[in-house]
Amino acid sequence: MDLIRIDTQKAYEQLHTRIVRLQLAPGELIDESQLASELDLSPTAVREAIRLLVHDGLVQVTPRHGLYVAPVSLDDLAQLSEMRVSLEGLCARLASQRASEDELAVLMALRQEHQHPADDDSERLFALDHRFHQAIARAAHNKYLARTLETFFGLSQRLWYLALPEIGTLPAAIARHVELVQAIKAGDADLAERLMQAHVQNFYDEVQAILKHKLA
Amino acid sequence: MTSSHNTPPLVLGIDTGGTFTxxxxxDYETRQVLAAHKSLTTKRDLAIGIEKVIDGIQINDPAAIKMVSISTTLATNAIAEGKGKRVGLILIGYDQELVESFKMSERFATPHYFYFAGGHDLYGQEKAPLDLSGILSxxxxxxxxxxxxxxxxxxxxxxxxxxxxxFEGISSICDLPVVLGHQLSTKLGSIERATTAALNASLLAILQDFVVAVRRAMAHRHIEAPLMVVRGDGTLMSDEFAARTPVETIHSGPAASAIGGRFLSGVEDALVLDVGGTTTDLALIEGGQVNVTEEGATVSxxxxxxEAADLFSIALGGDSHIALGRDRRLSLGPERVTPLAYLAREYPMVEERLQQLAKRTWDRDSAPYLQYWYILRQPQTTGQHNPRQKALLDYLADxxxxxxxxxxxMGVLHPAQLGADDLFRREILAKAGLTPTDLLHSEGRFDRWSTRASEAGLIILSRALGLEQADVRAHIWRQATETIVRAVVAFISGIALPPKPPNQPRFGDWVFENSLYHRHPHLDTQFHLRIPIIGIGAPAxxxxxxxxxxxxxxxILPEFHQVANAVGAVAGSVMVSEEILVYPQFSTAGLDVIGFYVQxxxxxxxxxxxxxxLQAARRLAAERARGAALRSGAANPQVTVDVLADGLDSYRVRAKAMGNPRLEKN
Structure with missing residues (x-):
């Protein structure tokens, strides 16, 4: 992100948030110049930001009809879940084998925060969950894996917002992290992988149930 | 007209000063100033003034503008006014007892600092293991x-x-921006490094918002060009770099003036005096470069x-307040007020009132009526004001x-009883009064605003003093001259003249005064400055x-010297410096040097x-400096490498890459 100019970065952050939080709905047409005047940023900055969002999979380009916010479908969800369950599991396994003292200290610090989460603040919990996954990805010491997971996480985030009004178990899911940190710290690769897979799978099962209901 | 391929590259320079933007x-190739504009600085949000000043410039073809560069007092002001963001300072391996016993913690520029185990020694070896868990919790x-x-x-x-x-640990658990000391300075002073890191962190968001606001103003005028920010030594850095290292913009305004003065005059060695509305700033130019302090800039x-320009600043300018003290003595500054001439042009009632007062030839006590208060802008909410402030604002509403x-x-005896300081600080109220700018109007040397108000003001003041107007004017100009000469002598010699002890003439004071007024009948003394003075600013x-x-x-008053500061914002070179340390590795017993680290x-x-x-360090430093300069927008950067001895067998290898800004062709 360091390489991008500041206003592009601002534009990217604001558009990313808008898409993820559904203020720009899935499937909606994107009007670059209107966005530029709404955000009060230069058209170049917005154009560059959109290019990054295309790369993230949050925006789609169709050669004939322009730019759209990437749509969401149950099919999509299933594919995403397949990918994330296995890769996050692999990530936890590698982390339990490779985490350094510093990385364990980070995981312990995040675990500590989990122990008194503010239950009402769901955005904060989600941010905490995100950091947790990033910390484990870092501890796995595989940059390609980390990068791939980060992209998928951005896509999942949007699903989470779609399901948000009905989803009730985030604190419970996050409580799982505590066990997971124990397993990584103990170097128990099998247990870490299993716990992580279950954690991610649960999330998708729940989102799927809600969306099935919603999209039906 | 519409093709920008044939138009010469234009650059837009902006300087935000204490009074004017x-x-x-x-025209970058012919060095011709094509247009200039001034607008009042809006301290509460500099971007407003910048937007206005860009609007005021006649721009036929925005696509011809290849670079925008800006010098800003934002960082300096934010520090001076305590408006930086709240910073947590993490100190690793600092000796808490030592720091506290010498009260050095007061210098950290933040009240939130925390000590942790860790750190290295003089030989780069770990002093104690890092307490990362402690830091993270x-x-x-x-x-x-x-x-x-x-x-x-x-x-x-x-x-x-x-x-x-x-850094790795902290950024894994939270989203706060994190500044690291070693990235800002390779100097070993641990307290200054901590201060610099804390100040930098407190300014990050402020400068980032500023850069975005300037870019927005550019976008409104359809200017799509790289944005540069002037450093405290007059060189340029990209906006992206500036947003990460805002501390480097400290003193960038005066440095830009000095660079602009050199650029416009073509003189390579000179003393640059920039007379602004609020202050007069002094800087030295040697061999075409602004003189830089080696020991680091001090701010507030x-x-x-x-590293910033070696500067000297005095609170004397065109808008310094000329006031009559209780002892009936005239004072000039340090407070900055709005000139009466300006106020009277905005509010004709002020001109009428002053002219009436001037006609009352018998009245010798009307000098206090030369001080006005007025509403600068309506506060957005009045809820936060106390009853007295509200009453004051109501009274001034007309x-x-x-x-x-x-x-x-208001039924009080002294202005201090009104509790209005807060309203002045927030630029809701402002003060006006007699200023040197008014003298210039009354003398017919300026005719921008209301000459009649200035003339009336001078009449009222002269009468209160029982002096002729010409004598009062001469007195004020003499005082201004003496203040500036004193500053020049102190700046160049490095020796300040302390306040005079009463009735005890000292040799230094005698020489100084005799050199100004030549009072001794037999023994004459004089100052002789061996370099010319370049004057900058409208009243120069x-x-x-x-x-x-x-x-x-x-x-020397070069053409366009009134806006040399803004010229200086674009006239500087793009510069990046990289430092690499070389220091010895000792044997376990600690006595023999067994190798050298390149850090x-x-x-x-x-x-x-x-x-x-050393050779590896030179090569590495040069390569990095060149790469960073290219990335910062320098064209064909030239690299110089210096090796500075820094203690026994230790060296700082410093590479500087400099080049003119690269102005992209479309």
Whole structure:
């Protein structure tokens, strides 16, 4: 992100948030110049930001009809879940084998925060969950894996917002992290992988149930 | 007209000063100033003034503008006014007892600092293991109470490992911006490094918002060009770089003036005097470069490790307040007020009132009526004001009022009783009064605003003093000249003249006064400045003619010297410097040198021979400086490498890459 100019970065952050939080709905047409005047940023900055969002999979380009916010479908969800369950599991396994003292200290610090989460603040919990996954990805010491997971996480985030009004178990899911940190710290690769897979799978099962209901 | 392929490259320079925001449009190849504009600086949000000044410049073809560059007092002001963001300072390996016993913690520029185990020694070896868990649990605890974090580890320039590890850990658990000491300075002073890191962290968001606001103003005018920011030494950095290292913009305004003065005059060695509305700034140019302080800039009493122009600033300018003290003595400054001429043009009632007062030839006590208060802008909400402030704002709602009227209406004896300081600070109220700018109007040397109000003001003041107007004017100009000469002598000699002890003439004072007024019948003394003075700013001619005469030197006033500060914003070179440390590795017993480390931000490498280590360091530093300069927008950067001995067998290898800004062809 360091390489991008500041206003592009601002534009990217604001558009990313808008898409993820559904203020720009899935499937909606994107009007670059209107966005530029709404955000009060230069058209170049917005154009560059959109290019990054295309790369993230949050925006789609169709050669004939322009730019759209990437749509969401149950099919999509299933594919995403397949990918994330296995890769996050692999990530936890590698982390339990490779985490350094510093990385364990980070995981312990995040675990500590989990122990008194503010239950009402769901955005904060989600941010905490995100950091947790990033910390484990870092501890796995595989940059390609980390990068791939980060992209998928951005896509999942949007699903989470779609399901948000009905989803009730985030604190419970996050409580799982505590066990997971124990397993990584103990170097128990099998247990870490299993716990992580279950954690991610649960999330998708729940989102799927809600969306099935919603999209039906 | 529409094709920008054939038009010469234009650059837009902007300077935000204490009083005015100036902009110029320059033809970069012919060095011709094509247009210039001034607007009032809006301290509460500099972007407003910048937007206005860009609007005021005639731009036919925005696509011809290839660079916008800006110098800003934002960082300096934010520090002076305590408006920086809240910073948590993480100190690693600092001796808490030592720091506290010498009260050095007062210099950290933030009240939130925390000590942790870790750090390295003089040889880059770990002094104690890093207490990362301690750092992370503190960060988790304070993350909602601060806006940014700064990390400084003991001897981190020799080995930044602990700072880097702290950064990795902290950024894994929270989103706060984190500043690392070793990235800002390779100097070893641990307190200055911590101060610099903390100040930098406190300014990050402010400068980022500023850069975005300027870019927005550019976008409104369809200017799509790289944006540069002037550093404290007059060189340029990209906006992206500036947003990461805002401390480097400290003193950028005066530095830009000096560079602009050199650019417009073509003189390579000179004393540059920039007479603004609020202050007069002094800087030296030697060999075409602004003189830089080696020991680091001091701002608002905080000593930093930032290299900036060697400057001297006095609170004397065109808008300094001319007031009559209780002892009936005239004072000039240090307070800055709005000139009566300006106020009267905005509010005709002020001109009428002053002219009436001037006609009352019997009245010798009307001088207090020269001080006006007025509403500068309507506050957005009045809820936060106390009843007295509300009453004051109501009273001023119809226009400016002289201070004696205000006191009477509010039923108090002294302005301090009104509790209005807060309203002035927030730029809701402003003060107006007689200023040198008014003298210039009354003398017919300026005709921008209401000459009649200025004339009336001078009549009222002269009558209160029982003097002729000409004598009062002469007295004020003499006082201004003496103040500036005193500043020049102190700046050049490095010796300040302390306040005079009463009835005890000292040799220094005698020489100074005799050199100004030549009072001794037999023994004459005089100053002789061997370099010319370059005058900058609208009132420079008036303020500096006598100064140059007394210093027996030439006064150069280049064309467009009124806006040299804005010219300086685009005239600087793009510069990037990179430092690499080379220091010895000792045997376990600690007596023999067994190798040499080459230390960069990323890590260190060991060499057996000193010469190999130095050669590697030179090559690495030069390569990095060149790469960074290219990335910052320099065209064909030239690299110079200096090796500075820094203690026994230790060296700082410093590469500087400099080049003119690259102006992209479309």
């Amino acid at each position: 100036d902009a110029i449009l320059l 503190t960060v988790a605890r304070i993350q909602d109470q601060v806006d940014a974090l700064a990390v400084s580890a003991y001897f981190s320039p020799l080995n930044p490992e602990h700072e880097v590890r702290a 009493g905080y000593k930093t490790a930032v 226009g400016p009022r002289p201070v004696p009227d205000i006191l009477q209406h 001619r008036v303020f500096l003619s006598d100064v140059a005469r007394i210093l027996h030197t030439e006064l 960069t931000n990323e890590g260190r490498q060991l060499y057996e021979e000193n010469a190999d280590a």
